[in-house]
Amino acid sequence: MRVHRVKRWAATAAATLLALAPAGSAGAREALAALAADGRQGHGCRAVTSLGRVEGVAQEGRCAFLGVPYAAAPTGANRFRPPRPQEPWGGTLRAVEERPGCPEDLGAGGEGVEDCLHLNVWAPRTGGGHKPVMVFLHGGAFQLDSAEEPVFDGGRMAVRGDAVVVNLDYRLGILGWTELGGLDPAYAGSGNNGLRDELAALEWVHRHVAAFGGNPADVTVFGQSAGAVSISAMLAGDHPERLFRRAVVQSGPGYLVHTAGSARRAAEHVFTTGGIHAVADLDRLTTREVLELQQRAQGGLSGPSAAVFFGPWIDGSLIPGPVVERVAAGSARHVEVMAGTTENETDFWALFNPSVLDLPLSGYRTFPAVLADRKQRMYDRYAANRPGLPEGRVVNAMLTDQTERIPTLRLAEAQSRWRPTYVYQFDWHVPYVPGLPAAQNLGAAHTLELPFVFGGLQLDRFPRGAQTVAEQRPALTRLSDRMMTAWTDFAHGDGPGWPCYTPDSRATRIWDLEPSVRYAPHDDERALWDGYDFPDLDF
Incomplete structure (x- = not known):
């Protein structure tokens, strides 16, 4: 049992002993003394x-x-x-x-x-x-x-x-x-x-x-998101280890630095x-x-x-240069990194504009111009991997990879040269209901992992989210507990509980009701972006 888990168990055991011991007994007094010695003084919080x-x-x-x-x-x-x-x-x-x-x-x-x-x-x-x-x-x-x-x-x-x-x-x-x-x-x-x-x-x-x-x-x-972009920018700074030993980048890759x-x-x-x-x-x-x-x-x-109108920018001092370039050169060589995305990041925007899920390939204007000759071929591959999905859903899968997943993997690849690096993907989503509009059947959208990481399970903003929590609370609580444990284990220096990511293995934790580890998931799609250097944000 890991050391910090022993501490957690000990605190729980002491509280249990106190509850079971008869009032005024020696056992109760000993439990109280133990709790007082191992807790904050009096009532409290000073x-x-x-x-x-x-x-x-x-x-x-x-x-x-x-x-x-x-x-x-x-x-x-x-x-x-x-x-x-x-x-x-x-x-x-x-x-x-x-x-x-x-x-x-x-x-x-x-x-x-x-x-x-x-x-x-x-x-x-x-x-x-x-x-x-x-x-x-x-x-x-x-x-x-x-x-x-x-x-x-x-x-x-x-x-x-x-x-x-x-x-x-x-x-x-x-x-x-x-x-x-x-x-x-x-x-x-x-x-x-x-x-x-x-x-x-x-x-x-x-x-x-x-x-x-x-x-x-x-x-x-x-x-x-924006907080993760800030962390990405910090990783590109001089000696980020002065401020932190580990970093978790959740859906905020470094190329979004201006x-x-x-x-x-x-x-x-x-x-x-x-x-x-x-x-x-x-x-x-x-x-x-x-x-x-x-x-x-x-x-x-x-x-x-x-x-993305606002955000950190490469000023030559606080942020000396492009994030992935700096990280690859060892700017964060003393920092362990965990990075990940959700499976359907861009579904989030359907909460505000449902039409985004109907984006046709012809309207996909943010697709990199330098890859124009492979745009149709890339779409065909994504579509073949998603049989039966409408065009808009396939385009959004490409857009999720362009904006979040592939840049995150590039950051992980760059950092894996120097320190243990871990990658995850959050796949759980509110169950689909046949017949509802696309905007009412969102996938694992941007921000969806947060209620699980923090343990509050506040899914109210997502269609049928609160209802799903009420119906599946035990299963969702188990998923949340596993994610909180992974994040805090990582903070304790124990690693999050799955193998390191390397360009050879591409080990990835998939977060779902039954978490798993996959090696090089969606790798045929990832490879389609090879040779494209994601530029820093410029508009």
Whole structure:
């Protein structure tokens, strides 16, 4: 039995002993003493950091410290600037409820406040320090979502994995990802301020997580979609092992990092849309006005360019060069990586536009122009592997491979030269119902693995998701438990439980109700992309 599993078993056994022993008996007293010695003091949830004391809230099996500031508020003189260090707060910070996240796109309601550089910490109440630390970066196209979304609650993972789990908010949209250096050289690099926020949070973890029972030398960063793109960018930086030993990249390959030209053109589009001629013009806008400008700037865009308008860019310093090229050269040679995708990533967009599942081959305009001579041949192969599926479904399988799966495998191949690397694919989906429209019969879409990784099984956003959880809860809970175990085992340094990925074996964990390992799955389709170097994002 692995060491951290022994610790988990011991804590459970002590609690069981306490429940079974007669009240007031020696057995009960011994169990209480054991729990007190191995748990947090009293009722609770307190930590002492160099910034001041922190009081959290007791939850089932863990302490939660919510809304802890990791950097100074990016407001006033700090607006559009790199994150500044958090000043000591003096006294005790009551971290007992979540704080609002960063301002989101108006399409999501525009919720949030600019004073948003906070993080949440969940620490098991099994006591002892030096637990591995898991830091999550949320997705949302760099313009949506927050650490406060219920699906990102790290409490279950902390208890099941005997780890300290952290998630965080970072600046979104124009406020965090628009390059202002073209207006004023003093703001050069501001288009990566959201990435700097994430790095500042990881620095905070290194300085302070020991106070919460975590080991600052044993950090795993994991993220999905935009959060995974950020991690990919970090892997291309100088010495990422300074901040984390392991990384999990969930549906966010490195080629979605922007080129310098793309970052410049995106900024110019914002400035032209808003009549912005100086940073002062932008700075005088209220939060609401910034979001309205953001909405107008993106209103003229369509297709993938709207979804990837914001994001980290290759600035030559924070991100020195293209991700896969840098990783292949050994930029992350000291970091273990796990990377994966869902089987039907692009089905996700049908939640907002059902017509995407009817995309004909003739309308597949994002297909690489340099591969035009093999487009029909590739379609024929994908179609032959999916007999009976309509054209739109086959095209979406190709699009999933182009945007997510194949670039993820390229990243894994590059990293496998240096450190143990693991690949997965999430295949489970809400069961199909014959006769329903395609948009009501989604496959394993983008984001679908998250409710399983965190253990909450919040499938409400997917058609018939809540109903399926009610009907299949035991089976879905087992799948979720296995995934949480894999993620936390990886964070403990034990590997996730399946063989390493190499270009020869291509070992891949398939996550379904009965998980399996497949070697080189869909390899005939993967090989069709050989010879194509996925470029960094440029539009």
